[in-house]
Amino acid sequence: MEDVNWKDIDFEDLFDGDFSNYSYSTDLPPILPDSVPCRPEYLEISKYAVVVIYALVFLLSLLGNSLVMLVVLYGHKSRSITDVYLLNLAMADLLFALTLPIWATSKAIGWIFGTALCKLVSLLKEVNFYSGILLLACISVDRYMAIVHTARPPTQKRHLVKFICLGMWALSLCLSLPILIFRRAIYPPSSSPVCYEDMGDSTATWRMVLRILPHTFGFVLPLLVMLFCYGFTLRTLLKAHMGQKHRAMRVIFAVVLIFLLCWLPYHLVLLADTLMRTHMIADTCERRNAIDQALEATVILGFLHSCLNPVIYAFIGQKFRHGLLKILATRGLISKDFLPKDSRPSFAGSSSGNTSTTL
Incomplete structure (x- = not known):
């Protein structure tokens, strides 16, 4: 083989040619900007700030929902059907609040509690969500039947509402099984470490199941029931100038509104995430990070809901305040001079016969 004399080669001549028409290909697909792994971007909020929020929600929920249950149980003689639903709603929020210290610890240092507790607290979170909106739907049907169809035989039988509540808890548990x-x-x-779903080889299929269940049974269907019932209920109240019942319905409307404000953003973001994962909308790193941050923020908002219902009862629910004051006076914690003359230890007062007004 003839030796090459590198001194005789003019390297400048190698780059004098015209390479503009030269095609270069490796037969590999082009690397698009969104085909590389996304760098996760987290919500600009300190994990310790989230821990503080969770701690405050835990304390407020523990105190508020315990008082709600106390007032309803104490006023058993004048307890209405809606009171029974609200009692179960307070129970659901209280059970979920008991898991908040665990979620707060996980937020600060990661999931250190193992798989068994991961399943338990996740189950309580799901059951709380489903039971909350299903019980609100039951309340809307109860108000619809009591106000719009007052001439019909009363359906507010105590033994029936107990079975309905048990059915709602059972349905919530079934929907939470995945x-x-x-x-x-x-x-x-x-x-x-994290507490998350592990679906093995069927991730895509089961992910859709886990998304369809809360979208359908945990939001859309109960929301349609509430819109139908409260739409006709409000129309009847306004048409008949039923002032007392209209005032009493303010608390229920406030409870439903707060539920929607706390959980609607989460479901809208979750819907956007589902559409992205099913490629119905483009999956880009920028969009993925935006949805992840929005999910992180809206979950906090959803957790906040567990302590808000007692606040509504305290500020809007006159019967709740009267019931609480009566309990305090009975125990000698306050003077009986603070008691209103017509106070009752229940959430509901009866305006006529079997048709009760709420809170």
């Missing part, structure tokens, strides 16, 4: 099955403690190699 979370119980798939949630477990996961230990990523480069980050803190």
Whole structure:
């Protein structure tokens, strides 16, 4: 083989040619900007600030919902059907509040509680969500039947409402079973452990199931029931100039409104995430990070809901305030001079016969 004399080669001549028409190909697909792994961007809020929020919600929910249950149970003689629903609603919020210290600890240092507790607290969170909106739908049907169809035989029978509440709890538990099955403690190699779904080889299929259930049974269908019932109820109240019942319905309307304000943003973001994962909208890094941040923020808002109903009762519900004052006076904690003359230890007063007004 003839030796090459590198001194005789003019390297400047190598780059004098015209390479504009030269085509270069490796037969590999082009690398698009959105095909590379996305760098996760987290919500600009300190994890310790989230811990403080969770701690405050826990304390307020524990105190508020305990007082709600106390007032309703104390006033058993004048307890209405709606009071029974609100009692179950307070129970659901209280059970969920008991898990908040665990979620707060997980937010600060990662999930250190193992798979069993991961399944349990995730189940309580799901059951709280489903039971909350299903009970609100039951209240809307109860108000609709009591106000719009007052001439019909009363359906507010105490034994019936107990079975309805048990049915709502059972349905909530059934809808929450996928979370119980798939949630477990996961230990990523480069980050803190998390409590998340592990679906194995059927991730795409089961992910859609986990999204369709809350969208359909946990929001859309109960919301349609509430819109129908409260639409006709409000029309009847306004048409008949039923002032007392209209005032009493303010608390229920406020409870439904607060529920929507707390959970509607989360469901809208979750819907956008579902559409992105099913490629109905473009999946880009920018959009993915925006949705992840929005989910993180709206979950906090949803958690906040567990302590807000007692605040509504305290500020708007006259019967709740009267019932609480009567309990305090009976126990000698306050003077009986603070009691209104017509106070009752229940949420509901009866305006006529079997048709009760709420709170």
